[in-house]
Amino acid sequence: MSSQDVDLAILGSGSGAFAAAIRATTLGKTVLMVERGTVGGTCVNTGCVPSKALLAAAEARHTAADADRFPGISATTGPVDMPELIEGKQTLVEGMRTEKYLDLMTDYGWQLRQGQASFTGSQQDPALQITTDDGAVETVHSSHYLVATGSTPTIPEIEGLDGVDYLTSATAMELDEVPASMLVVGGGYVGLEQAQLFARLGTQVTMLVRSRLASTEEPEAxxxxxxxxxxxxxxxxxxxxxxxxxxxSSNDEVMVTATVDGDEQTFTAQQLLVATGRHAVTGGLNLDTVGVATGVRGEVLIDETLATSNHRIWAAGDVTGHPQFVYAASAHGGLAAENMFTNTKRSLDYTTLPRVTFTSPNLAAVGMTDAQAQAAGYRCQCRVLPLEYVPRAMVNRDIRGFIKIVADADNDRILGITAVAKEAADLAATGVYIIQAAMTLDQVANLWSPYLTMAEGIKIAAQSFTTDVSKLSCCAA
Structure with a gap:
């Protein structure tokens, strides 16, 4: 058994962990990172990168199949070579993991331990006990600690579920063949993306949704x-x-019994994908030993500076139960390192945190929904602009979707923007700047906006509060 001292010991190696390590090393601090699985965390290994890579491939196939929406254009699609598709995805993941994670550790010079870590000691004198993959046991004393262990899929308690070979968002992306049929349980962003992904690869997909699709967003979505x-x-x-x-037993298909509007129904498919949310990974960390409080879902409780109930231990990313976006985790990590070593006591403002689901068309939002604004006490005014009034959508031959603006009726300040549209993710980025600047409807309605861009739709949506946009010339809005 060995012991060593460092300035910062980090549990986890995802985006929050890396952001903290980078900031700490630039401040001249020594860093030790402990990872029990694959370096890089959820985003690069099983989340954002692989899922969006497969979604892009599925969209390419769908675009060919849907080419006849353009007069004079036709295309055909063949069967999917799933092993080759998955191999290509894995090559991309491994390349990004090497370039953006492993190589950076070498560049910045912090240490990595592959193995299991848990807290030991006391609240006044916390330490880490690390059992490395080669069996060595090491005790680490650090000035500060960061818990950035991320999240994992939540599996609901359903009779018989533990007796079937179900999929999660991670294992679904490792299949070596396209399933003939699939049941997707859940209507959040993971369920939405995975359902469309497999449908576009050729799977017959049925979604079983507790309430509605994207239930936390505008009902129009x-x-x-x-x-x-x-x-x-x-x-x-x-x-x-x-x-x-x-x-x-006759065909090895999964059978799901559900009550739908009071009636019992049975659904069958070759595969079952469970996409019912994610929860914090804190098991085995012995957080109570060092006085770190956790919530009802196991999340590490933090204050606005990202400090836990132990002043030497901080937390970042999904493990905190805060919004589960990789850019939120990254912001957490950098801020935690800044606060622990410079005592700046900075905090994050989530008011303009964008939310994107990479379906096609995208679902993207920033700020408050109509319901959230009313619950916050605002007197709201809203407009929903169908994409048939957005020239970019018309030339794309795809007017499925809308742009919705929620504004404060007392001062016309824009409180929220939601869009379902091609490239709506970029509209959310535009919305961040609009809401951050506290812009009004009149200001946005009179901004410069390049013609035949989807962003022009936000300007037209703002104009719709005072103008009949159906009477506007398409080139003179």
Whole structure:
């Protein structure tokens, strides 16, 4: 057993962990990072990078199949070579992991331990006990600690679920063949993306959704996405409460029993994908030993500076239960290192945190929804602009979607923007700047905006509060 002292010991190696390590080393601090799995965390290994790579591939196939929406254009698609698709995805993941994670550790010069870590000692004198993959045991004393262990898929308690070979968002992206059929449980961003991904690869997909699609966003998003999914052959079953899961012994298909609007129904498919959210990974860390408080879902409780109930231990990213976006985790990590070593006591403002679901068309939002604004006490005014009034959508031959603006009726300040549209993710970025600057409807309505861009749609949506946009010339808005 050995012991050593460092300035910062980090549990985890995802985006929050790396942001903290980079900031700490630039401040001249020594850093030790402990990872029990694959370096890089969820985003690069099983989340953002692989899922969006496969979504892009599926969209390329769908674009070819849907080419006849343009007069005079036709294309055909063949069967998917799933092993080659997955191999290509994995090559991309490994390249990014090497370049953006492993190589950076060498560049910045911090240490890495591969193995299991847990807290030991006391609240007054916390330490880490690390059992490395080669069996060595090491005790590390650090001036500060950062818990950045991320999150993992939440598996609901459903009768019989533990007896079937179900998929999660991670394992679904390792399949070596395209399933003939799939049941997707959950209507959040993971369920939405995975359902469309497999449908576009050739799977017959049915979604079982407890309430509606994207239930935390504007209700118009559900309406449009449900219509888009129906057009692509995806069956969406809202208000489905799953009661039992079994395996049909005659064909090895999964059978799901659910109550739908009071009636019991049975659904069968070759594969079952569970996409019912994620929860913090804190098991085995012995947080209570060093006085770190956790919440009802196991998340590490932090104050606005990202400090835990132990003043030497901080937390960042998904493990805190805060918004589960890689850019939020990264911001957490850098801020935590800044606060622990410079005592600046800075905090993050989530008011303009953008939210994107990479369906096609995208669902993207920033700021408050209509319901959230009203709950916050605002007297709201809203407009929903159908994409048929956005010239970019018209030339794309794809007017499925909308742009919605929520504004304060007392001063016309824009409080929220939601869009379902091609490239709506970029609209969310534009919305960040608009809401951060506290811009009004009149200001946005009179901004310069390049013609035939989707961003022009935000300007037209702002104009719709005072103008009949159906009477506007397409080139003279």
């Amino acid at each position: 559900h309406e449009v996405l449900a219509e888009v999914f129906a057009h692509e052959g995806i069956e969406v079953v809202p208000r489905a409460l799953i009661t039992k899961v079994t395996t049909d």
